[in-house]
Amino acid sequence: ILNVEQSPQSLHVQEGDSTNFTCSFPSSNFYALHWYRWETAKSPEALFVMTLNGDEKKKGRISATLNTKEGYSYLYIKGSQPEDSATYLCAVKTSYDKVIFGPGTSLSVIP
């Protein structure tokens, strides 16, 4: 059974701090990794789709890296702002079109 793990479970940072969190997954049958941001009272929104080992994606102050050989992805937020407060979900898609979500990392940015 494919198990996707995320750490930490929750994080509180001061405005302006940079932060990062991790998504870990078994590397067998890997096809793609998705990062989503889920703000309270809104729907989860896709941030990145990553498929290749060594992939790096960037969107404003948020970036992500992927290592498929060792089975992890990092999400980085530079200079956190209160509007970055959300739950960040990682999902791994296997070659059998099965999408497994991690439990998420809840980020609170304190003004």
Added chain:
Amino acid sequence: DVKVTQSSRYLVKRTGEKVFLECVQDMDHENMFWYRQDPGLGLRLIYFSYDVKMKEKGDIPEGYSVSREKKERFSLILESASTNQTSMYLCASREVIHSPLHFGNGTRLTVT
């Protein structure tokens, strides 16, 4: 922008009731999904559909069924609601197999 609309934001139902959760997407996506989200757990797949009238069981289909009579609408049915089905339910659609998911706002269902 893709819009995925779930008919109710909050629902309270009694044990044993039949419950319908409706989801509509406006971008002609073929693939649609129903997930539930519980504290400390990742989103878990209940059912999905690759096309009209097609349905496939996900990881936790027990106690649920689905209906997809039209491409834009995917309904989740709780045949006889139970308290362990109290959860946040999320509908999603996908353009093609490699695309990310587009989610609705979720329905928080409480079964008493």
